Amino acid sequence: MGTAFPIECITYLSTGTGISGIIPNFIRALCLLYFGTQNAEAITKGTLVYFTISGLIVFSTVFVHYKFSNCKFYKFYMNKAINSYIITKETKDLLVD
Numbered sequence: 001m002g003t004a005f006p007i008e009c010i011t012y013l014s015t016g017t018g019i020s021g022i023i024p025n026f027i028r029a030l031c032l033l034y035f036g037t038q039n040a041e042a043i044t045k046g047t048l049v050y051f052t053i054s055g056l057i058v059f060s061t062v063f064v065h066y067k068f069s070n071c072k073f074y075k076f077y078m079n080k081a082i083n084s085y086i087i088t089k090e091t092k093d094l095l096v097d
Helices: 007-035 040-069 072-083 089-095
Strands: none
Touching: 007 040, 040 072
16 A cells, blocks of 8 residues: 555655564663563563553554544545556455545
């Protein structure tokens, strides 16, 4: 679906994908530094904090995706892609309201 958008948007998509791989590792490293790995209780607390933050990120991403897929910008480029056969006919019914 990313190829249906302008080149700037494809760049943003690629950058966001790269950052989304770095952020969880950075958060985990911070949890390990803050809570340590000395005993089971510290590891458990660090793991709970890590998964809580990760869960919040996932839910916020789902919310942003929902909002984006309902905006005029998204619908314009998806309809343009569907009409120019960038997207196959099998997936057309899934994308259009």
